[in-house]
Amino acid sequence: MTAIPRVQGAHLVGSINQPTATDTFRIVAENLGADLARIPDGEVGERFHWMLFQGQVFDMTPGLARLPIEPIMHAGFDLRPLALDSSVAPAELVIGELGYAQAASDSYAAFLALRADGVIAEGTRFQVCLPSALAPMTTYIANVDRSSVYPAYEAALKREVAAIASVIPADDLAIQIDMATEFAYIEGTSLGGGPLDPWFAIDTSRDAIIAGCVRLAASIGSAVPADVELGFHLCYGDVGEKHFVEPTDSEALVAVANGLTAEVTRPINWMHLPVPVDRDDAAYFAPLAELNLAATTTLFLGLVHHEDGIAGATARIDAAREVLAAAGVDEFGIGTECGFGRGPAERTAGLLTLHADILKAV
Incomplete structure (x- = not known):
């Protein structure tokens, strides 16, 4: 008989609504620190709205110019x-x-200070969250020029990875690649600028689009030094705490996770997959039977939702366990389906302790 997978450990996707990195580290360490292997800085400051601040980077790039239309403010x-x-x-x-x-670099200095004071436990890594290159490209570059501009942005993102790894010791560092825009392409969903053209795919079939998304993200992930931890957060968006489209099931997530496992040329330490709040049914989790992660990869399911607390999370865990056992997964962790930085700040402590309470309950 296949053993039922254990549920152990929690993962924070990235964004957490606190004013500073120090505030983030403190509230996380106090409410969930014992169950975390790594802590992000909360994506504070200009990163509050994920990668939207990258528009200013493109504005400063010789060779690029805004289209002569009225500003589109968000x-x-x-x-x-x-x-x-x-x-x-x-x-x-x-x-x-x-x-x-x-x-x-700035947040790591705060991380070190708090660890020296005993607020953050020894052995906890500092987590840096980066968007895939496809995300800012899709948001800011005109469709006709995306294939031409992409190599320059990919090169810049890889330089950022190298710069981060040069100032933070490898045994203190974990880097996560956020893949959300990819699933808009996969699901054929508009993000507000009209239909998306999957210029990176050999054709417009779903399988080809998935393969193209995997190829681009794997190139970034493979650039992370092998002694630095690497993870991927697969995501269906979080605008107004809502997915841009609700996944029918976990099939596309599994296809991308398996593709990354095959194509990234270094170990993947974790993979995070979202679970919508209204899905605790067998149909959603059934594709997880085909999950083929490496033994070195920890799976985290984003099944924690403040709306239904321990009871809802437990129902989703029960639905996932049997399928994951069939896939040979003997252990998995929990998290929210996306970051919770756009939610109210006063919810933060309770949502963190909810993770701990769920782990105790199961």
Whole structure:
């Protein structure tokens, strides 16, 4: 008889609604620290709205210019697309610093101070969350120029990875690649700018789009040094605490997770998959039977929801366990389906302790 998987440990996706990295580290350590292997800085400051601040990076890039249309404002950011302006050949386009390495360096200093004071437990890693290159490209670059501009942004993101790894010791560092925009392409969903053109896929079939998404993300993940922990957060978005489309089941998530496992050229330490709040049925979890993660990869299911607490999470855990046993998974952890930085700050402590309470209950 296949053993029922154990439920052990929690994972924080990234965003946490606190004013500073120090505030984030403190509230996390006090309410969930014993169950975490790594702690993010909460994506504070200009990263509050995930990667929308990358528009200013594109604005400072010679060779790119905003389309001459009225500003498209969202959360204080102008989402007007940029296009190549013919002043720089696409092959010579150079995108400068993205801001992630500087933010990581600043937050790591706060992390070290709190660990020295005993607030953060020894052995806990500092987690840096990065968007896939496809996300800011899709948000800010005109569709006709995405394939031409992408190599420059991918190169810039890899330089950020190298810069982060150069200032944070490998045994203290964990890097997560966030894949949300990918699932808009996979599901054929518009993100507000019209239909998405999967320029990176060999054709427009679902399998080809999944393969293209995996190829792009695997290139970034493979650039993370082998002695640094690496994880992937697969996501259906979190605008207004709501997915851009609700997944029918976990089939696409499993396909992407298995693709990354096959294509990333270094170990993957964790994989995080979301579970919608209204899904505790066998149909949603059934595709997990085909999950083929490496033995070195810890699975985290984003099944913690503040709306239904311990009871809801337990129902989703029970639905997942039998299927995961069939896939040979002997242990998995829990988390929320996405970051909770856009939720109210006063909910943070209770949501963190909810993770701990769920782990105790199961």
